Amino acid sequence: MTESHLHPPLAVTLGDPAGIGPEITVRALTTLGAPPAVVLGHGAALERALALVAPGWRIQPVTGPETPAPENALRLIDTAPEQPAPAYGAVAAAAGQAAYDAIRAAIDLARAGRVAGIVTAPIHKEALSAAGVKFPGHTEMLATYGGAGKVAMMLANDEIRTVLVTIHVALRDAIEQADFPAQMDAIRLAHAGAKALGIAAPRVAVAGLNPHAGEGGLFGREEIEIISPAIEAARAEGIDASGPWPGDTVFMMARKGRFDVVVAQYHDQGLIPVKYMGLESGVNITLGLPFVRTSPDHGTAFDIAGQGVAEPDSMVTALRYAVQLAAARRVTEEA
CATH class of the missing domain: 3.40.718.10 (Isopropylmalate Dehydrogenase)
Structure with a gap:
């Protein structure tokens, strides 16, 4: 991945903490050349993912993306403080709520210009519904809270x-x-x-x-x-x-x-x-927003969550597209 000088950083939401979102986020962000990012989501789930796939890394709790990132540490804005990590592969209202809270917090940061864009790990629609969230997916939330008139979903490889x-x-x-x-x-x-x-x-x-x-x-x-x-x-x-x-x-x-x-x-x-x-090469881009948003083109994969086998390729691609789009947007704004 290139453009590691990106500033401000990207906001990366963990998605449903019972799925593979934390794993693929950790794998992607601990890769050499990954762009600067601040993670938003379930802290205990991120800790569990680090132990599973990147034991040499640690969490740096932060309240905003401006805090510098220490070496071998992922900056985290915890949207479920003091909550235990949910069971892998199970629909849970608490997991849906944590995922939703992370998305809302990321949107607020993006609208304030404090992050260069948002990359979202997969959410589970049943968990969102169990939490009382009325939106069927990311796109509808982004359309409502993102300050856009019309949005559309682009899938690309x-x-x-x-x-x-x-x-x-x-x-x-x-x-x-x-x-x-x-x-x-x-x-x-x-x-x-x-x-x-x-x-x-x-x-x-x-x-x-x-x-x-x-x-x-x-x-x-x-x-x-x-x-x-x-x-x-x-x-x-x-x-x-x-x-x-x-x-x-x-x-x-x-x-x-x-x-x-x-x-x-x-x-x-x-x-x-x-x-x-191939899911590994696809990325979802939300068009029409006043900020960049991308995501992997796959779901929560509850059946393999926690096994340490989830491939991060689509998340890496989503990060790459976010960097490209954020750089293009910056050039346009400065022109």
Whole structure:
């Protein structure tokens, strides 16, 4: 990893302390060349992870990211002080609450400009619900508390990128929510997100909602009545958007270099192609926020938590993207 001079540091949340979040965070941040970071989350869970995968390191409790990091120490803002580490692999309200509190604290730091961005380890939706948290995932929390008007989820790896029109909703609801304004928001954010990743003139492909992109209205009229007009409106704004393309071939075309980013209509349409290519290389980027946020493209992996075998590759990739995006944002702000 490069850009180790990053200042201010990144905020890294541990995610659900019963999952692999603490392990992969420790593995990633104790790697040579890891960027400066302050960890937010369950202190006892971080202590347990250090003993498991990096026994030569220790915790430095801090109240803010400005405190310098001692050698072989991870700075920690503890969001569950004096609480015992939860059982591995078990849904627990206390674990969900600790994860939620860490995210809220990280957002506050980012909005105040005290960290360069946020990298979030995986959370467990059932644990959040058990804690009384009404959000289904990170993206919805970030949208509510992050000071943004419109946000979108971009999933990316070294070969393809996708932005979602709708996110964590039932498929029945996704069809209703994929309206003209939602199409425009996703296309604009896809264009801006690709530019933030260094693509000067992004080529945005928009996937259809129905099989064969509706086949001229035979399999549905959303492409004719909603998606195509949004593409034309985006083109009128100077965005190189095209489609609607059939969802079963558009990612193949993007992988071959025809497009830089694909706008997918619903969660699984966009995430299956990225995840099929390997969880270790994927990263989730929240677009539209006034600060950088990335995360690994996988879940809490309760089945292997605590075994010391969780690979940190996706977390390392998320950190790398966060550094890249934070540096690009800084250049833009200073221009």
